[in-house]
Amino acid sequence: MSRETMLSVIRNAIGAPRETMPIPRAYRLETGEPNLLHLLEERVSDYRARVQVTEDVQSAIQEILERLQISKIAVPQDLPETWLPNKVEKIIDHPNLAPSQLEQVQAVVTGSALAIAETGTIVLDHGAHQGRRVLTLIPDIHICIVDEKNIVDNLPSAISRLGSSVRSGKPLTFISGPSATSDIELNRVEGVHGPRTLEVVLVKSV
């Protein structure tokens, strides 16, 4: 009942149909930035996330685990074995871990769909190597691996690449630094509900 009523009220409000004008998309579709890896590194660090650039994922993760004294990690089922150091205790999200189980894990290691250099943003489409949304949400430390070839320059480039993920029914999570709030006197404070520590490993293409 409300549907038809609402639609006719909307039609009346708009009045006679008018030709819509084309959207002026004169903004930058790409930036031409030559060194995306470097820019991403700088921009992610600006959010007070820790970034390292490496060709050796395993050692980089090893270093993080030691530095943050992490003994147990959660991983998506399809995370490449070669990324992880041998001695770490891992819990695989298969069958699905309950949120309460994830609460008991300090850290999660995942890959990513792409990263946006200009804004320092990592995007998960929860496809390969990334796992379900809950996996990267509950543990307090998120160690996220970004492959250099998945770095794009800006948002328009990112959205055009992510179209297929959305159309194939995947959710997206854009992550720019650790969880933060500006709710107290508009001061940014890191760490409220999501992971309070974000460790990013940028993997250089060899």
Next chain:
Amino acid sequence: MKISLFVTCLNDTLYPQTGIATVTLLERLGCEISFPFEQTCCGQMHLNSGYQTETLELVRRFLDVFEKEDAEYIVSPSGSCVAMIREYFPKVCEWAHDTALETRAKVIASKTLELSEFIVNILKLEDVGAYYPHRVTYHSSCHGLRTLGLGDAPYKLLKNVRGLELMPLENSESCCGFGGTFAIKNPETSTAMLSDKMRCILNTKANTCTGGDNSCLMHIGGGLSRMNTGVRTVHLAEILAQTEGRA
């Protein structure tokens, strides 16, 4: 160059010295000035108070008066009245669905300029040969700054005034709280804005606050006078009109 002067009702009645200075200055710069006596008010006060019927009549009247002139430009020493003409004359006609009047309004709007932009952008002058030996700070009135986009035109003119020491004003882009009837309808908010503006002006240690709009200067000056600060407000035209011989 032939120009028509729209002096504005406020200047005509309360600040004749601003109109006189505008005439003196523009004649010195080689302009031939006409002053249509039939002119009264652009209707800004009526528009801002919500009296659109009356505004439309005043718009029509303004167009009748200035269309008779054969000047290339209409120049006015008031950013907010020029903003009314350029920005709102066509809109008011559009709101009233009077397309014929809207077309006329757009023609007049396209040739109406605020004094400082006329000198800098049309006459292409930045040094008008003025002399004003005082410490001066400039209040960029909102309509001039944002609606007209005067940019640094007034600053360019002031920087070339001999003897004048231009004092930078903190928060120079924030409103003084005048807003036409806003100051009367919401006096508490307006006064809070004014007192912050006055504090910034006093911090500059200038002895003169200038600007392109006597309405804002009336507001700021009214506050400065009430507090006996000794800082006076003077319209930009009056500074630019003054030369060494006449100082």
Next chain:
Amino acid sequence: MPFLNPTTYQKAAKTALENPQLRRNLGKATTAIREKRLRVVAELPDWQQLRDAGAAIKTNAMQRLPELLLQLEESVQKAGGKVHWASDAVEANQIVSSIVKSHNAKEVIKIKSITTDEIGLNDALLESGVVAIETDLAELIVQLAHDHPSHILVPAIHKNRSEIRELFLKSFNIKPEDLTDEPRALAEVARRYLRQKFLTVPVAISGANFAIAETGTVSVVESEGNGRMCLTLPKVLISIMGIEKVLPELRDLEVMLQLLPRSSTAERMNPYTSLWTGVHADDGPQEFHLVLLDNGRTKVLGDEVGRQALHCIRCSACLNVCPVYERAGGHAYGSVYPGPIGAILTPQLIGLETAHAQSLPFASSLCGACYEVCPVKINIPEILVYLRGEVVKEKTGFFNLEGAALKSMAWVFMDAKRYELAQQAARVGQIPFAKNNKISSLAGFMTGWTNSRDLPSVPKQSFRDWWRENKGKS
């Protein structure tokens, strides 16, 4: 209307202006964010082109609204979601309540949503025995204090850290020695309290920043992660969106996601943006409801000048630059939509009949700072001026002093001779008031001026007299 305070702006602002703590809190917060915004906006060489695109996207979307809403409905349904249509607050609240009840939920968790504040959802839920828990830090602060939001982005902007500490001590029974007023410590309290709720409450309620007709994708833009928690952990998700939030295509996000964070929190990007499309198998809520809300929006849409207000993406940049908002604060506007955008949106949503609604278009000095920063180029000063005209039309028939004065002035201005006579009359009339070329005290509606400012007296010679004397008749 649940979200309204009927006090006029002028009266409410007067009270707010008497609170020096409030003015300090607001001044500090808005100054800081203004500077940050300028920096991040200056980084983008194509900011103005993005604004142009943003404005055009919204204008187009409004023109195609029925078609886009139907397309959105179809896409969401195809992706496993359910779509509901609500003409007003009552309908929307009923829809939400019945979904919540069908799951026997006693509590729901909420992501900050001004739309749900607008319809008074929390109170409506409470009436049906359901407690709504706000999970955004500022909304939680406001909820615990039984207060109202005063800012679009930072609802508790009017409270400083020590006030928030006091509130938390009381609300959570914390010993004073166990909590400092460090924002980090305060955030930790919220984290601990809410974590349990995220893990156990079965229903979440959100608003929506954008909804894409083409794909059925809904987006929530946030900072803290409370949004991700609500969008991921509960079994059921209900999102309520104003009909104006729909965007035609996914590509439009490449514009909006650049405009919104830089205008809002003054960051290159906010920490978290979630996009979901219906129900995702094995991941997140397995039941998704999207409620499309009118609640006065079609009234706004019906006005060719005022409809621009519906383009708002709720970034709050206009609040942060507004000199009036900075002085009076958000509560003075008596609505969940404060500041310049509230001054044009509220009166259009609720109609201009009340003194409160009529006061809002006048709560501005028309300085234009809001228009300059608006990421979708809403010409707020223009709509304010236009709405003032609508207010005056609404008031016709009543005698009022201001109207009489302005009408007689217009009559004077319509004739140059009458105008000159009036100039002469003013010169004579001011004699009892003018001293030393100034006027320091007037009665009636002019007292607001002369309480804190002098007025110049009318000089002996007008400009036209001077011209006549020196230049001859033109």
